[in-house]
Amino acid sequence: MKSWVYICFSSHCLLYLFYAFAALGNSSVFAYNSRLSESTLKGLHMQYAKILGTGSYLPANRVSNDDLAKKVDTSDEWITTRTGIKFRHIADEDEKTSDLAAEASRRALVSAGVAADEIDLIIVATATPDMQFPSTATIVQQKLGIENGCPAFDVQAVCAGFMYALSTANAYIKSGMAKKALVIGAETFSRIVDWNDRTTCVLFGDGAGAVVLGASDEAGIIHSKLKADGNYLDLLNVPGQIANGQVCGSPYVKMDGPGVFKFAVKMLAKIADEVISEAGYTPDQIDWLVPHQANKRIIDSTAKHLGLDMEKVILTVQEHGNTSAASIPLALDVGIQNGQIKRGQNLLLEGIGGGFAWGAVLVKY
Structure with missing residues (x-):
């Protein structure tokens, strides 16, 4: 009897580890994972990470191509034909990445119908953190008044950062380590742009977007x-x-x-x-x-x-x-x-x- 229980418990743990690795991106595991149907997953009592709500925030300062043409040698036509960009939003001097992230998060929580203290994981994707440390995620945690001790950390993969953060949160939820995750992408890229370089300063803007993920039996x-x-x-x-x-x-x-x-x-x-x-x-x-x-x-x-x-x-x-x-x-x-x-x-x-x-x-x- 003890051996049978041990085998079942071990298999259960291995199954969750399998899904954690799958969600994080091992290609061979993914190939196998993709062959498991939704009905099979439900039979194994596995859960999806489902989008419960979304939110976003843009700084009020909206800068047009014509505005930039007054500062550097460029034009609306030059920027638009090469990039498709017409406008970008620039954070005020007193606005930090965590401020943008927190506001987007508040809107996402409202959209999801989830209270802040229900969140048990916070991941922020950013290349422009408030500080070297602590993480911007812990600062957002404080600004949202989340005091349940949930893990909070940053992910840095620049423009792919949100993909990395979302995949990581997915692994947490599939493995049972989290039930509701707040996943944020937030940047104040205007702080690391050379405003005298017309080839780069015209490209970037500031903003934040957030997603609340929740464990669900429905596909996510x-x-x-x-x-x-x-x-x-x-x-x-x-x-x-x-x-x-x-x-x-x-x-x-x-x-x-x-x-x-x-x-x-x-x-x-x-x-x-x-x-x-x-x-x-x-x-x-x-x-x-x-x-x-x-x-x-x-x-x-x-x-x-x-x-x-x-x-x-x-x-x-x-x-x-x-x-x-x-x-x-x-x-x-x-x-x-x-x-x-x-x-x-x-x-x-x-x-x-x-x-x-x-x-x-x-x-x-």
Whole structure:
């Protein structure tokens, strides 16, 4: 009897470990995981991580291309034709990344109908934290008045950060380590932009988006995959930093635009194919593509590769610019709030950032 109980307990633990590794992105595990049907999962009493609510926040200061043309040698036509960007929002001097994140989180909690103290996991994806430490997530925890001692930490994968954060939260929920997770992408990228460099300052904006995930028997996050390749770090980076007002090195974005474009187009198409096929889906089953909003030409390329009409793509780059880790949750919330995205639809979220790091998540909303 004792042996039988031990075997059952061990199998149960191994099953949860299997799903934790699967959610974090092991490709061989994913391939097996994708073959398990929804009915099989329910029979095993496994739970999905389902989106319960979303929220977003943009600073009030809205800057147009014409505004930038007064400061650097550029024009609305030059920026729009190359990027699709028309506007971006810039945080005030007294607005920190945690402020943006906290406000987006409050809105997400209201949307989800979840009280702040019900949250038992907080993950913030950001490349522009308030401080070196503590994490921005713990600062958000304090600002939301969450005093239940739940784990709170940051994830840094730049523009792919929200994919990494969402996949990590998915693993926590599938393994039973969390029941309700607050996943945030927030940036004040305007702080690390050289406003004299017209090739980069026109691209970026500030903002935050948040998602409340909850354990559910209903389908939610179906499949996710994360990748990275450090061999390309010279194409996009910030080699220095600013800490407490002190500058160390060169704290501004350095970018090889053509190199980034070429790599992004190739890898986003590849990972989209992999996530869709490994989940047992086909591109025509995707209702909405919710991509990282960096450049409209990159987005167009991914949609074309998947055979998706641009009417099935959530596009916010024209209004937000590139908000790095915030761009996908911002776009997701916009799509939900304006009635485009509806319950039961299949969404493909994907993004790529410096490093390079990239990822994609297939989710049923």
